[in-house]
Amino acid sequence: xxxxxxxxxxxxxxxxSSLSAAAAxxxxxxxxxxxxxxxxxxxxxxxxxxVVFISTDCPIANYYQPSLARLKRDYEKAGVQFFLxxxxxxxxxxDAAKHAKEFKITAPVVIDTxxxxxxxxxxxxxxxxxxxxxxxKVFYQGRVDNxxxxxxxxxxxxxxxxxxxxxxxFVDGKPIKVARTKPxxxxxxxxx
Amino acid sequence: MKPSILVFALLAILSxxxxxxxxxxxxxxxxxxxxxxxxxxxxxxxQTGPFALMTYEDVSKRAKTLRSVINERTMPPxxxxxxxxxxxxERRLSKQQIEKFNxxxxxxxxxxxxxxxxxxxxxxxxxxxxxPDLIVEMKKGFDVPADGPDVYRSFVFPIxxxxxxxxxxxxxxxxARSVVHxxxxxxDNTGSARKQDGKDGKPGIHGMGFRITGALGGYVPGSSVxxxxxxxxxxxxxxxxxxxxxxFHPSGKExxxxxxxxxYFADKPxxxxxxxIQVPPLFSFGKGIDIPAGEGEYVVTDKFTVPVDVDAVxxxxxxxxxxxxxxxxxxxxxGSEKSLLYIDDWNLDWQDRYYFKDFVRLPAGTEVHTKLVYxxxxxxxxxPYDPPRRIRWGRQSTDEMGSMTLLVxxxxxxxxxxxxxxxxxxxxQGVAGGNRLVAQFLKNNDPKRxxxxxxxxxxxxxxxxxxxxxxxxxxxxxxxxxxDGALGKDEVE
Numbered sequence: 001x002x003x004x005x006x007x008x009x010x011x012x013x014x015x016x017s018s019l020s021a022a023a024a025x026x027x028x029x030x031x032x033x034x035x036x037x038x039x040x041x042x043x044x045x046x047x048x049x050x051v052v053f054i055s056t057d058c059p060i061a062n063y064y065q066p067s068l069a070r071l072k073r074d075y076e077k078a079g080v081q082f083f084l085x086x087x088x089x090x091x092x093x094x095d096a097a098k099h100a101k102e103f104k105i106t107a108p109v110v111i112d113t114x115x116x117x118x119x120x121x122x123x124x125x126x127x128x129x130x131x132x133x134x135x136x137k138v139f140y141q142g143r144v145d146n147x148x149x150x151x152x153x154x155x156x157x158x159x160x161x162x163x164x165x166x167x168x169x170f171v172d173g174k175p176i177k178v179a180r181t182k183p184x185x186x187x188x189x190x191x192x
Numbered sequence: 193m194k195p196s197i198l199v200f201a202l203l204a205i206l207s208x209x210x211x212x213x214x215x216x217x218x219x220x221x222x223x224x225x226x227x228x229x230x231x232x233x234x235x236x237x238x239q240t241g242p243f244a245l246m247t248y249e250d251v252s253k254r255a256k257t258l259r260s261v262i263n264e265r266t267m268p269p270x271x272x273x274x275x276x277x278x279x280x281x282e283r284r285l286s287k288q289q290i291e292k293f294n295x296x297x298x299x300x301x302x303x304x305x306x307x308x309x310x311x312x313x314x315x316x317x318x319x320x321x322x323x324p325d326l327i328v329e330m331k332k333g334f335d336v337p338a339d340g341p342d343v344y345r346s347f348v349f350p351i352x353x354x355x356x357x358x359x360x361x362x363x364x365x366x367x368a369r370s371v372v373h374x375x376x377x378x379x380d381n382t383g384s385a386r387k388q389d390g391k392d393g394k395p396g397i398h399g400m401g402f403r404i405t406g407a408l409g410g411y412v413p414g415s416s417v418x419x420x421x422x423x424x425x426x427x428x429x430x431x432x433x434x435x436x437x438x439x440f441h442p443s444g445k446e447x448x449x450x451x452x453x454x455x456y457f458a459d460k461p462x463x464x465x466x467x468x469i470q471v472p473p474l475f476s477f478g479k480g481i482d483i484p485a486g487e488g489e490y491v492v493t494d495k496f497t498v499p500v501d502v503d504a505v506x507x508x509x510x511x512x513x514x515x516x517x518x519x520x521x522x523x524x525x526x527g528s529e530k531s532l533l534y535i536d537d538w539n540l541d542w543q544d545r546y547y548f549k550d551f552v553r554l555p556a557g558t559e560v561h562t563k564l565v566y567x568x569x570x571x572x573x574x575x576p577y578d579p580p581r582r583i584r585w586g587r588q589s590t591d592e593m594g595s596m597t598l599l600v601x602x603x604x605x606x607x608x609x610x611x612x613x614x615x616x617x618x619x620x621q622g623v624a625g626g627n628r629l630v631a632q633f634l635k636n637n638d639p640k641r642x643x644x645x646x647x648x649x650x651x652x653x654x655x656x657x658x659x660x661x662x663x664x665x666x667x668x669x670x671x672x673x674x675x676d677g678a679l680g681k682d683e684v685e
Contacts, residue, residue: 057243058257059370062444066339088253103445104338149573151257152266154441156341156513158578187256191301 032083032108033096040081041134047079048133048170050163051117052144054084054109055126056091056099058186060151064127064144065103071164072107078171080131082107085117087126087188118188128183129163131170140166142181150184217296218304219248225310226289227251230268233315233416240369240413246312252301259297262290269414271542276519276534277507280547281416320417321361324454326351328434332395333450336371336440342541343440344589346378346397348389349453353381353432358425358458361418364411364436365454368447373413373439373541377453379406381431400587402435408455412544421547424466424505424601425458439541464601465608466505471496471520471562473618475510475593478625481566481585483514483592485577488569492594495561499614501603504552507533508545511594513574514583515540517565520596525557532560532598539574540589545599553603564594637663639684653678 029039040049052068055061072082084107086096091111100109112118121130121141131140145161147154162181169176217223227245235241235250244250251258261267268283285293296302303309328349336343366372385402392398408426411417420426434453472479472494483490509518520532533546554560568580576590577583583592602608637660639646646658655678656664 059242059443062242063339063442065444090253150264150266151261152269153573154342155573156576186254187260189253189256191252 030110032110033093033100034108036108038083038108040083045079046081046134048131048139049081049083050075050167051083051085051121051130051132053087053118053123053126053128053188055086055088055186056095058126060148060185061126062103063147065105067144068127069104069106071167075167075171080167080171084109086111087115087118087123089113089115089189089192115190118190123188125183125185125187127185131163131166133170138179139170139176140179143183143185146181148184151186216302216304217292217299218302219251219296220304220306220308220310222292223251223296224248226285226293228310228312230283230285232312234414236315238317238369240366240372242370248303248306248309252303255297255301259294262293269412269542271535271537271539271544272546273534273536276531277546277552278549280549281418283414319365319454320363321419321454321456324363325457326455327452328455329452330395330450333367333448334395336368336447336449337442338444338446339442342373342442344399344437345394345440346385346400346402346435346437347395347451348380348385348397349434349436350386350389351433353428353430356430357428358461359408359428359455360420360425360458361456362408363417363454363456365452366449367451368449370443371440371447372449372451373441374411374543375436375438375451376410376543377408378402378404378435378437379408379428379432380435381405381429381433383431383433385433385435397435400437404435405429406432408434409545410543412542415544418547419456421505421551423458423460423462424464425462426466428455464605465612466599466601467502467608467611467615469496469498469560469598469600469615470595470619471560471598472595473622474626475595476564476585477593478622478629479585480625480629481583481592481594483566483568483583485580485582486569488567488571490566490568492564492566493562495559496615496618498554498556498558498560498600498611500556500607500611502554502558502600502611503603504532504548504554504598504600506545506547506599507596508543509533509535509538509594509596510543511538511540511564511566512589512592513540513576514566514568514572514592515564515594516567516572517563518594518596519563520598521561521563522552522554523559523561525555530554533596554600560598562596564596566592566594639663639679643681643684651678653680654684 028041029037031037040046068082068084084105086109093111096109096111110117117123127144129140129142129144130138132138140163142162144163145159147159149155162178165178166176231245233239235243235245237244243254262285268285270283272279274284328351330347330349334345334347362377364375380403382403382405385397388397388402390396406427406429408428436451436453438449440449472492476492479492479494481492507520511518515538517536518538519534522530522532524530530552532552568575568583570578570580585591585593602611639654639659643654646654648658
């Protein structure tokens with residue numbers, strides 16, 4: 001399940017400057033829509049990152065923005081950095097910025113114009129969350145929680161907080177019980 | 193010789209066209225016209241749909257998501273099952289249309305001849321039916337939280353209508369369209385809703401604690417507002433306020449809703465009165481609904497016999513969360529059957545009223561049967577309890593109720609009185625049935641006789657939690673005289 005790039009990724013953390021593969025660079029060092037450079041694992045305190053594929057107009061992806069903001073607030077202290085990635089190749093920087101402001105997003109937002117992030121994680125939908133350790137291991141990939149049974153079908157009770165549970169287990173150094181779930185949301189378009 | 197040349201020539205001309213049309217589905221040739229007519233009215237800027245579907249780019253970009261919701265029949269939103277009633281403004285896609293869409297996506301969403309993409313239909317901005325006769329706006333905006341459970345709230349429009357009126361149509365213009373899921377317009381001419389308004393510090397009323405003296409239909413996303421057919425109209429009596437029950441879906445950001453309603457009045461009273469036939473009456477008050485936890489198929493049935501020839505104008509249903517199916521069938525005196533409405537995936541959030549394409553004539557003696565099926569299992573994602581609990585009849589949304597209502601007129605105007613008398617008798621039977629059930633329940637659960645049994649902690653008092661669930665509100669609101677949160681023996685007496 002670990003693609004080559006991910007294995008490289010761990011290595012990259014050690015050999016940051018010498019790495020030249022363009023796709024891997026995208027994850028090692030990248031720019032957000034505000035123009036800030038990020039090298040999340042350069043900081044020794046970063047234990048893991050959470051990457052969430054989002055969208056400006058998928059109602060399910062948008063519904064989760066407040067949950068994601070709370071998770072970021074709660075797990076940042078534990079060394080988990082959050083990055084929100086737009087897989088919409090044609091999305092304009094100013095529209096992503098407008099969306100971030102509207103939904104009070106504080107995590108860095110990235111536009112995946114070349115679908116390097118999408119390919120890296122084989123992401124299918126928005127929202128889809130990935131918990132990645134600094135060794136490049138995917139600890140969790142899937143939905144944020146199971147509120148949505150299907151598009152347009154919401155559960156009323158019995159919510160399982162899959163991403164939160166994975167984060168908590170990771171922080172506690174315990175095994176993650178549910179490491180893969182099926183994301184429910186809008187398909188990521190691979191069209192140019 | 194000549195004919196064969198002709199045939200050959202014809203074949204040469206026709207075959208590439210027919211072959212082409214069958215094998216290649218394109219946006220310009222097949223998809224655009226369907227999307228524009230079935231999706232774009234909501235999926236355009238300023239409307240309820242979350243994104244626009246107005247161009248090839250809009251549609252091709254979301255092709256996989258659209259295919260998924262189309263095949264699941266989540267979109268376009270239309271809940272009646274095909275073949276049970278024919279309705280105005282049907283938003284269903286045909287099997288062929290769905291199959292074509294699938295083929296188009298499989299083929300990589302070809303655009304076809306760009307020049308042949310049909311133009312977008314002309315959409316009206318603003319009031320869809322022209323300037324209303326009366327426009328009312330919510331006094332204060334209501335703040336909808338960014339996330340969390342759905343919010344149900346009723347808002348009072350204190351109109352105090354100066355004279356009796358007849359309503360042809362109601363149009364709702366929500367301000368925060370992305371969060372307003374559906375709304376139902378009730379009438380209250382007693383002023384009871386006004387008194388409740390804002391009591392908990394927020395605009396509107398929590399729940400349904402007001403007198404309902406009439407109703408003016410509702411709004412769900414995708415429904416198009418239209419005048420009632422012919423000279424039909426809904427009565428709105430003098431002194432009426434509108435109470436709009438609104439269901440909000442949090443959208444991920446805080447929004448403020450301040451809706452405007454437009455009312456369209458008829459010039460004169462209708463020549464025929466619309467008579468509701470509610471089966472079972474009073475949302476099954478008299479049916480003793482009591483659904484064990486885990487029960488996956490709990491059935492409630494009832495019937496009403498129409499005493500005179502009637503014309504059915506529209507049909508709708510109401511139930512709460514765990515209802516799964518509802519069906520109304522007319523059994524005609526000649527032995528034939530007409531299915532009037534069948535919903536096999538009932539969802540409270542999409543309750544709607546369906547207008548028949550043509551009035552459905554039901555001759556005198558026709559039995560109108562309703563069947564409601566409830567699913568109180570853990571597999572039902574709409575179940576409000578986890579794990580499932582016993583659910584009984586009640587007014588809270590976590591209780592259950594249910595009925596279907598057929599709106600009819602007497603075919604012969606003079607017979608309307610007989611029709612109304614029959615529906616009234618039917619309703620009274622329902623009340624009596626309900627009252628008998630309540631009386632029986634109270635008798636079986638008399639706190640005096642059960643005092644020792646219920647007083648589990650033996651403190652000589654009944655705490656709220658020691659009372660049967662259904663009795664708590666009744667006894668604690670009325671009899672906890674000293675207000676200590678427990679009932680002493682004297683208070684029970």
